[in-house]
Amino acid sequence: MSRKDIEQALVRGVETLAAFIPSAPFLLFPVLSSVCVWSVRRVFNYRDHILTWKVWLDPEAVRTKPDDFILHFFAKNPDLSRIYAREIEAGDIKGLRAAFPALYPLLGLEDAFLRGLFRGELAAGAVRKIVAEFEARTAAAVEGLKPAEADPAFWRFLETFGMELASLGLHLLKDDDILDLILAAIREEHSPPERGA
Amino acid sequence: MTARSGRSAFGLALALAVLWGCASPLKEAKLHFSRAQEHDRRYESGQAVAAAKRALLEAEAAARKDPSAQAYTLKGLAEVRLERWPDAAESFRLAFTLGFASGEQWAADAALLGAALAFEASGLPESAGRAYAHLMGRAKFGPIRRAAAGKHVDLGLARALALNEKDRDRALAGLAKDVGRLLDDDFASGFAHYLLSQVLSHRADLRGSYEEAVMARELGLPSEKILRDNDNQIVFCRDRIRDALPQDEKDRFDAVHEAWTKRWGWRDARTPAWKKE
Numbered sequence: 001m002s003r004k005d006i007e008q009a010l011v012r013g014v015e016t017l018a019a020f021i022p023s024a025p026f027l028l029f030p031v032l033s034s035v036c037v038w039s040v041r042r043v044f045n046y047r048d049h050i051l052t053w054k055v056w057l058d059p060e061a062v063r064t065k066p067d068d069f070i071l072h073f074f075a076k077n078p079d080l081s082r083i084y085a086r087e088i089e090a091g092d093i094k095g096l097r098a099a100f101p102a103l104y105p106l107l108g109l110e111d112a113f114l115r116g117l118f119r120g121e122l123a124a125g126a127v128r129k130i131v132a133e134f135e136a137r138t139a140a141a142v143e144g145l146k147p148a149e150a151d152p153a154f155w156r157f158l159e160t161f162g163m164e165l166a167s168l169g170l171h172l173l174k175d176d177d178i179l180d181l182i183l184a185a186i187r188e189e190h191s192p193p194e195r196g197a
Numbered sequence: 198m199t200a201r202s203g204r205s206a207f208g209l210a211l212a213l214a215v216l217w218g219c220a221s222p223l224k225e226a227k228l229h230f231s232r233a234q235e236h237d238r239r240y241e242s243g244q245a246v247a248a249a250k251r252a253l254l255e256a257e258a259a260a261r262k263d264p265s266a267q268a269y270t271l272k273g274l275a276e277v278r279l280e281r282w283p284d285a286a287e288s289f290r291l292a293f294t295l296g297f298a299s300g301e302q303w304a305a306d307a308a309l310l311g312a313a314l315a316f317e318a319s320g321l322p323e324s325a326g327r328a329y330a331h332l333m334g335r336a337k338f339g340p341i342r343r344a345a346a347g348k349h350v351d352l353g354l355a356r357a358l359a360l361n362e363k364d365r366d367r368a369l370a371g372l373a374k375d376v377g378r379l380l381d382d383d384f385a386s387g388f389a390h391y392l393l394s395q396v397l398s399h400r401a402d403l404r405g406s407y408e409e410a411v412m413a414r415e416l417g418l419p420s421e422k423i424l425r426d427n428d429n430q431i432v433f434c435r436d437r438i439r440d441a442l443p444q445d446e447k448d449r450f451d452a453v454h455e456a457w458t459k460r461w462g463w464r465d466a467r468t469p470a471w472k473k474e
Contacts, residue, residue, distance in 0.1 A: 064354035066399045072433050109425045110473055175473070 024144025030116030102134035226255035387416030
């Protein structure tokens with residue numbers, strides 16, 4: 001595996017991908033991180049995997065959890081227990097339940113696309129910002145992907161690109177290293193990397 | 198026809214689909230659909246969906262080239278796996294017209310499920326709820342019965358959450374009974390155990406919820422989302438059960454829990470393999 005080859009491939013990938021979603025540069029990172037996650041696992045059906053994230057937004061999966069499950073989710077996550085200490089202490093289930101639909105798919109079920117979409121906030125620990133912006137940002141992502149989604153060339157590109165990354169030995173890198181490489185490639189080609197994030 | 202005989206018909210249809218004909222697209226469709234089932238059995242939902250999509254493409258090609266009951270049946274089965282209910286209804290209807298006897302009933306079930314989903318999306322949960330309850334008890338085709346059960350429980354739990362304590366207990370008891378009937382009919386359904394685990398969790402029966410979630414994991418779940426949610430349920434129940442146990446019982450419980458988590462390849466008692474390190 002040559003790290004430099006992977007870096008160069010990612011830069012080329014960012015350039016091509018940006019042409020497919022010119023009006024939504026904030027989707028470069030989530031789409032590329034999804035591709036890399038699935039390349040590592042040698043699963044080259046990106047259309048399914050990238051579009052799967054929408055399923056995680058299904059409100060039914062999260063709206064019916066019992067209060068105690070929600071409390072446990074916040075209390076056992078070190079970051080959430082600190083950020084939501086006031087609500088947990090006061091047993092403010094209403095407040096926690098309002099934040100749960102945004103945070104459970106992201107931190108409880110760990111969807112790769114959503115983690116990419118909110119990477120900036122996750123890195124900064126800006127959890128309340130995620131909750132406040134979740135609905136608008138995910139709606140913008142749905143809109144941003146729409147033009148490319150309907151273009152078979154977009155999916156063909158992702159498949160070829162993912163196979164190339166896999167053949168370059170992407171699976172030998174740690175997840176965090178891969179994500180850093182993607183961010184560096186986006187910065188090189190398309191600054192700022194998390195615009196709209 | 199009972200649900201059990203419906204399952205037999207489903208098994209027979211699959212067996213026939215595998216045995217019949219060797220024209221290329223049909224053969225490919227069978228191969229990909231078998232792979233989808235294999236992936237589902239291994240909880241590899243992403244790959245299962247991908248294989249089902251390939252099966253669908255091949256079955257569509259087979260149906261175009263040489264319309265037959267088996268091509269439309271396979272097409273319908275792949276569409277069911279992809280939750281394209283109206284398309285599945287049409288495929289099963291065509292399979293019935295070409296000689297697949299169960300196709301008519303499966304088509305009716307798929308069409309009703311599609312309609313119920315549309316009712317719910319249009320803000321008519323009562324009508325949707327009645328259709329889900331009907332399909333959960335009467336659908337002849339297992340995957341449709343399962344999908345309807347999931348929606349029935351989701352709606353039931355959402356309603357129960359809005360009730361006062363007494364009414365909620367009664368509603369949850371009714372839901373547990375409904376899922377129990379589903380299990381009487383098909384005890385090997387991992388998804389039904391998952392649903393029961395969710396309902397028992399609302400009733401604060403954590404031991405029962407834990408056992409059902411473990412059973413669900415052992416028997417298999419229909420999607421990665423549900424598998425992960427079920428794992429989170431196991432961790433939640435495990436933590437709460439431990440909190441309430443005296444030390445010696447806690448040690449015994451830990452040993453049993455560890456045996457399961459080792460079997461599933463978890464990193465530790467609270468960390469499934471899919472969790473970020």
